[in-house]
Amino acid sequence: MEKKFRSASSSDLNRDVVASVMTSLEPDQLIAAKAQYHCPRRQLTPIEQFLFWALRLYLVFMLAIVLYQVFAGAR
Amino acid sequence: MDHPSEIATSPADSSCAALSREELIITHEDIDRADDRRHVWAMRARHGIWPRLRLLWLLIGPGILVMLGENDGPSMLAYAATGARFGVGFFLPFVVLTFCMACVVQEMTVRLGAATHRGHAELIFDRYGPFWGWFSMADLAIGNFLTLITEFIAIRAGLGYFGIPPWISVLSALAVLFIALMTHRYWTWERITLAFAMFNLIFVPVALLSHPRWGTIAGALFTWRPLPGGLNQETVLLLLADIGATVTPWMLFFQQSAIADKGLTTRDIRFGRADTVLGAALATLAALGTIVVTAPLFTHGMSAAHFEGAEFAQAIQPFVGRLGSSLFALGIFEAGMVAAVTISTSSAYAFGEVARRPHSLNLPFTQGKSFYFVLLAEAAAAGALVLIPGIPLVYIALIVNVIAVLAMPPALLFLYMLVNDRDLMGELVSPLWANLLALGVVIVLIGAGLLFGISVVAPKVLAHIGGG
Numbered sequence: 167m168e169k170k171f172r173s174a175s176s177s178d179l180n181r182d183v184v185a186s187v188m189t190s191l192e193p194d195q196l197i198a199a200k201a202q203y204h205c206p207r208r209q210l211t212p213i214e215q216f217l218f219w220a221l222r223l224y225l226v227f228m229l230a231i232v233l234y235q236v237f238a239g240a241r
Numbered sequence: 242m243d244h245p246s247e248i249a250t251s252p253a254d255s256s257c258a259a260l261s262r263e264e265l266i267i268t269h270e271d272i273d274r275a276d277d278r279r280h281v282w283a284m285r286a287r288h289g290i291w292p293r294l295r296l297l298w299l300l301i302g303p304g305i306l307v308m309l310g311e312n313d314g315p316s317m318l319a320y321a322a323t324g325a326r327f328g329v330g331f332f333l334p335f336v337v338l339t340f341c342m343a344c345v346v347q348e349m350t351v352r353l354g355a356a357t358h359r360g361h362a363e364l365i366f367d368r369y370g371p372f373w374g375w376f377s378m379a380d381l382a383i384g385n386f387l388t389l390i391t392e393f394i395a396i397r398a399g400l401g402y403f404g405i406p407p408w409i410s411v412l413s414a415l416a417v418l419f420i421a422l423m424t425h426r427y428w429t430w431e432r433i434t435l436a437f438a439m440f441n442l443i444f445v446p447v448a449l450l451s452h453p454r455w456g457t458i459a460g461a462l463f464t465w466r467p468l469p470g471g472l473n474q475e476t477v478l479l480l481l482a483d484i485g486a487t488v489t490p491w492m493l494f495f496q497q498s499a500i501a502d503k504g505l506t507t508r509d510i511r512f513g514r515a516d517t518v519l520g521a522a523l524a525t526l527a528a529l530g531t532i533v534v535t536a537p538l539f540t541h542g543m544s545a546a547h548f549e550g551a552e553f554a555q556a557i558q559p560f561v562g563r564l565g566s567s568l569f570a571l572g573i574f575e576a577g578m579v580a581a582v583t584i585s586t587s588s589a590y591a592f593g594e595v596a597r598r599p600h601s602l603n604l605p606f607t608q609g610k611s612f613y614f615v616l617l618a619e620a621a622a623a624g625a626l627v628l629i630p631g632i633p634l635v636y637i638a639l640i641v642n643v644i645a646v647l648a649m650p651p652a653l654l655f656l657y658m659l660v661n662d663r664d665l666m667g668e669l670v671s672p673l674w675a676n677l678l679a680l681g682v683v684i685v686l687i688g689a690g691l692l693f694g695i696s697v698v699a700p701k702v703l704a705h706i707g708g709g
Contacts, residue, residue: 190275198266205367221651228647235697
């Protein structure tokens with residue numbers, strides 16, 4: 167992570183800067199905390215799965231209609 | 242509770258791993274964000290009306306930017322086409338309603354961003370996995386790119402009124418975008434973009450120059466007259482374009498990510514809401530102004546069916562004078578410019594969140610190469626496309642707005658589920674009334690989409706339904 171963000175570890179920084187960052191930001195606002203912790207995945211219920219798929223199909227179907235209208239208009 | 246060390250932390254804090262001093266890495270981004278937050282804490286500790294106003298000034302931004310950003314090129318062209326085709330009767334209150342819908346939707350992103358400090362794309366990927374995450378990203382990427390093309394159409398059309406060649410318009414817009422990013426500081430970027438976004442209100446003085454009949458406007462706002470000519474394919478296209486001018490998927494991604502980047506916390510939610518409502522009010526004013534400006538074309542029976550952006554400015558010149566039409570053209574340019582900035586930023590945020598790359602406007606170029614590359618490359622590609630001659634500009638703009646409306650229900654389902662996720666939101670989950678309002682928005686959007694489908698596939702059925 168250090169390589170990716172190319173930032174200083176707290177021991178390299180001025181004590182005042184570290185103190186200022188730690189008191190001004192909430193713990194999970196720190197980039198290091200965000201990189202280390204990710205929200206755990208949750209399983210979708212059957213109803214949620216159904217809704218996700220239904221709206222996905224709705225979108226695909228409606229986009230097909232938009233394409234049809236565009237081509238019909240162009241003709 | 243006035244000192245930051247005494248903050249009641251957000252629900253995500255409890256599950257956030259405690260970092261030892263060795264593990265603790267302070268980034269440039271952390272230092273910049275902490276600096277901004279220090280000003281907020283200092284102001285919060287003071288009492289009185291001025292410190293409160295100053296606090297509001299410090300905390301506003303994402304809401305106003307997202308709302309005025311959504312008053313973008315295609316939106317203003319849609320409003321202009323609406324006024325020219327139907328006057329003020331039905332559409333003034335309709336546009337007010339669509340901005341109320343936008344407030345309902347965007348308020349959820351304020352809570353989500355403040356409670357989790359994470360962007361929308363990141364939460365979708367983490368919580369629902371890459372399968373649904375990539376669907377969501379594909380919707381965003383395609384929608385954003387298409388919309389960006391229309392922003393450059395507006396930029397080209399607006400500056401085209403002054404005789405500026407398209408390639409100079411596109412290059413100038415890319416230069417402005419680049420200069421805004423040169424600050425490497427979220428706060429400075431936000432203030433520059435906000436100042437630029439305020440020019441969206443230029444449509445209000447142009448409306449005044451058209452000497453509107455205030456009685457007619459007040460009557461339209463409070464009586465909500467039926468659509469002239471009933472429902473037909475053209476009416477439905479404009480209805481959807483006007484809805485797509487206020488609620489679109491990129492707004493969800495942008496405002497949540499901007500709130501996380503700005504560093505808003507759960508204590509700032511009230512101000513985040515105020516920011517959103519203020520933005521919606523300003524954007525409504527500009528939208529109504531645009532409809533009022535082009536309404537004389539409807540009154541005088543002038544057909545605007547084949548107008549492009551600059552032609553609207555020329556057509557309204559007899560009613561608003563040379564100054565008014567020049568301001569109108571500048572407004573179209575500005576609408577495209579601000580949206581090009583905000584939309585390309587929303588794409589870059591989402592890319593960074595999904596690719597787990599640094600993604601912040603506080604990043605120096607060396608640390609945020611991928612973030613800035615996505616932002617600039619997307620804008621440059623969209624800008625290059627509009628240099629192709631002979632494109633039907635207004636039609637493309639309307640269709641892009643329609644696609645935005647169609648993509649909203651799936652995007653809203655993710656938002657609805659995230660904002661009702663107690664593990665993420667704790668006590669900040671949506672109350673029943675907010676869920677009912679969100680459900681109402683989804684029903685309106687799906688209903689409008691289906692109406693559009695009927696108008697294309699079975700126009701006779703639509704004529705039967707709408708009495709057209």
